[in-house]
Structures are given as structure tokens and as C-alpha cells.
Amino acid sequence: MTEPAARPLPLLRAMVDAIDHELLQLAARRMAIVSEIAAYKREHHLRIRDPQREREILEDRARRAEDMGLPRGEIEALFRVLLRASRDHQAALRTEVPLEAVPRTVAVIGGRGAMGSLIARMFGDLGHRVLVADHKTELTPGEAAEVADVTVISVPIDLTERVIRDVGPRLRPDALLMDVTSVKAEPVRAMLDSTRAAVVGTHPMFGPNVHSLQGQRVVVCRARGDDWASWVEETFTARGLAVVEATPEHHDRMMATVQVLTHFQTQVHGLTLARLGEPLAESLRFTSPAYLMELYMGGRHFAQSADLYGPIEMKNPETGRITATYLAAASEVAGILASGDRDRFRAMFSEVQRFLGPFTAEALEQTSFLIDRLVERT
Numbered sequence: 001m002t003e004p005a006a007r008p009l010p011l012l013r014a015m016v017d018a019i020d021h022e023l024l025q026l027a028a029r030r031m032a033i034v035s036e037i038a039a040y041k042r043e044h045h046l047r048i049r050d051p052q053r054e055r056e057i058l059e060d061r062a063r064r065a066e067d068m069g070l071p072r073g074e075i076e077a078l079f080r081v082l083l084r085a086s087r088d089h090q091a092a093l094r095t096e097v098p099l100e101a102v103p104r105t106v107a108v109i110g111g112r113g114a115m116g117s118l119i120a121r122m123f124g125d126l127g128h129r130v131l132v133a134d135h136k137t138e139l140t141p142g143e144a145a146e147v148a149d150v151t152v153i154s155v156p157i158d159l160t161e162r163v164i165r166d167v168g169p170r171l172r173p174d175a176l177l178m179d180v181t182s183v184k185a186e187p188v189r190a191m192l193d194s195t196r197a198a199v200v201g202t203h204p205m206f207g208p209n210v211h212s213l214q215g216q217r218v219v220v221c222r223a224r225g226d227d228w229a230s231w232v233e234e235t236f237t238a239r240g241l242a243v244v245e246a247t248p249e250h251h252d253r254m255m256a257t258v259q260v261l262t263h264f265q266t267q268v269h270g271l272t273l274a275r276l277g278e279p280l281a282e283s284l285r286f287t288s289p290a291y292l293m294e295l296y297m298g299g300r301h302f303a304q305s306a307d308l309y310g311p312i313e314m315k316n317p318e319t320g321r322i323t324a325t326y327l328a329a330a331s332e333v334a335g336i337l338a339s340g341d342r343d344r345f346r347a348m349f350s351e352v353q354r355f356l357g358p359f360t361a362e363a364l365e366q367t368s369f370l371i372d373r374l375v376e377r378t
Contacts, residue, residue: 157315
């Protein structure tokens with residue numbers, strides 16, 4: 001008996017294309033049902049995210065994938081993306097916005113910038129009337145603040161306090177003044193001093209180019225007016241953000257670790273690479289996944305503006321402590337390596353392991369997932 005003739009490659013590819021198109025149709029049908037779910041949740045005052053339901057979905061789909069001979073991890077990753085898209089779609093449909101919610105007039109000062117544009121879209125998605133005032137708009141910041149229920153300051157850090165003092169006196173006492181600056185103590189103090197309106201400081205812990213707001217963190221600092229602060233938190237939550245409350249001082253202390261230390265480390269790493277003299281392309285020929293991830297984060301950092309990162313680090317009151325601690329730790333580790341002392345090296349390793357504790361297990365799991373996704377795309 002002769003083997004059946006193999007089907008031509010163009011035919012096989014056409015068949016794969018047809019199946020992919022069917023998958024897209026199924027995804028569209030799934031999203032249509034998600035729209036109905038969103039309407040039900042809004043009517044019955046239910047939250048968008050149901051963690052228990054998501055865990056059940058992921059476990060069921062992964063188990064079925066294994067039974068069908070499909071790779072469990074990849075199928076689970078696919079459904080995590082679908083779930084995220086579903087949550088984002090529900091948020092865009094205002095699922096967590098109460099049916100009786102009153103639309104507000106929101107002025108975004110600096111609304112032509114990247115973050116300002118994102119903030120303006122977010123409020124617009126939730127049904128509020130948005131006024132955009134920037135240095136090149138016909139509508140001035142002061143004019144917008146006079147008629148707005150909510151005025152959001154979204155300008156570079158170096159300009160924030162000046163703009164606050166310019167527009168603050170023009171707000172109605174029953175209005176709200178808020179900012180989205182990366183430092184909080186000084187801007188909040190400036191807002192409290194410049195207006196009789198309610199004051200809330202906020203800091204979105206993400207950049208303007210995120211693909212989805214779902215699950216992104218935003219810090220909220222209550223300063224004056226609990227009703228308005230609660231409205232801000234409800235508004236952020238309705239768009240899928242995770243709210244973290246803090247005082248301005250605690251926020252700045254935490255940002256010294258989360259932002260200043262991270263950015264400082266990235267800058268030192270980048271400057272070291274630039275001065276070592278080894279061509280970047282040559283190092284990429286030998287790259288490990290860990291080196292590539294580190295390089296991608298550095299490339300992302302340096303693809304942006306020095307005027308963005310400089311003020312974040314220079315205006316944080318804890319920067320001196322952070323950089324001094326980093327330099328001391330770097331010197332200590334360099335000394336251990338130079339001495340070849342294995343016992344000191346193990347002691348250093350153990351100290352950090354004790355600090356990280358059970359987080360190391362989560363780190364191994366999550367980075368393995370990220371490495372797999374990274375290898376798929378390279």
C-alpha cells in the first residue's frame with residue numbers, strides 16, 4: 001500500500017486561516033454575551049471581577065486542554081487574556097457605575113498630554129462631561145476650573161504647584177481639586193492652601209501607554225472632603241483600577257522604594273552598559289532570558305523623557321536615603337566578590353532570602369511565565 005499524498009502547504013495554511021477566522025467569530029460571540037453579563041451586573045449592583053469564577057474558568061479550561069492533548073500553560077495564558085479583555089469591556093460599558101449616578105463636569109488641566117489624555121478618556125468613558133485645558137487650548141485652565149465640578153491637575157511635576165496655586169482660588173467651595181502627580185506631600189499641601197474646595201491627591205501607578213486599566217493601581221490621598229474622596233475611589237474602581245489609600249507622607253516614602261530605587265537601579269545599569277564598551281548587538285547574540293528582560297526594561301526607561309524621570313527622583317524627600325543605601329549595598333557586594341569569600345556571599349544571599357520569604361516562590365512562578373512569553377516572541 002502506498003502512503004496517501006501529503007496535502008499541499010498552501011492548502012494546509014488556508015485551512016489554518018479558516019479555523020483562526022472561526023476562533024475570531026467565537027471570540028466575538030463570547031464578547032457579545034459578556035455585554036449581557038455587564039448589563040445584568042450593573043442592574044444588580046455586582047462587581048465586574050469575580051475571582052472565584054475566574055479561578056474556576058482557568059482550572060476548567062486548563063484541565064480540558066490537557067485532556068485534549070493541548071499544552072496546559074499556553075491555554076491558561078490564552079484564557080487569562082480573554083478574561084482581562086472581558087473585564088475591560090465590562091468597565092467600558094460602565095458596569096460598576098450606578099444607574100442613578102450623576103454626570104459631573106470634569107476639567108483636566110494638561111489634558112493634551114499623554115497622562116492627561118488618558119485621564120480625560122477615563123472620565124469620558126464613565127459618562128462625565130470633560131473639559132480639556134492646556135497651554136495651547138482656547139479654554140484656559142482658570143476658565144475651566146471656574147465651571148467644573150472636578151478639576152484634575154495633570155501637568156509636569158515642576159509645574160504642578162504653580163498651576164495649583166493659579167487655578168485653586170477659582171474653584172467653587174463645593175467643587176473638588178485633585179492631582180495625578182508622582183509626589184504627594186507638597187502638591188497636596190499646595191492644594192489645601194490654594195482653595196476652599198475639597199482636595200484629593202492621587203497617583204496612578206502606571207504610564208499612559210498601558211493596554212488596559214484593569215487591575216492597575218492608583219494611590220488616593222484623602223485631604224479634605226470625605227464625600228468627594230469616596231466619589232473619586234468609586235470612580236476609579238468603576239473603571240477597573242485597584243485603589244490604595246495612603247497619607248501623602250506615606251505615599252512619598254513608599255515611592256522612594258517603588259519608583260526612586262527602581263529608576264536609580266535602571267539608570268546605573270544602563271550607564272554601566274554604555275560605558276563598558278561592549279556592542280549591544282553582540283551581547284544580544286549571547287542573551288539569556290533574564291538579561292533580555294532586564295534590557296527591555298532599561299530600553300523602555302530610556303525610550304522616554306529625562307524630564308519625566310528626573311523630577312520623580314529629585315523631588316522625592318527620601319531620595320538621598322535610597323541612593324546612599326544602594327551605593328553602600330553595591331560596595332559591600334563588590335567587596336564580597338573581590339575577596340572571593342563564599343561564606344560572606346552565602347550570608348548576603350541568606351539575608352535577602354529571609355527578607356523576601358515566601359515571595360520567592362511566587363517570583364519563580366511568575367518569571368517563568370514571563371520568560372515563556374518572552375521566548376515565544378523572540
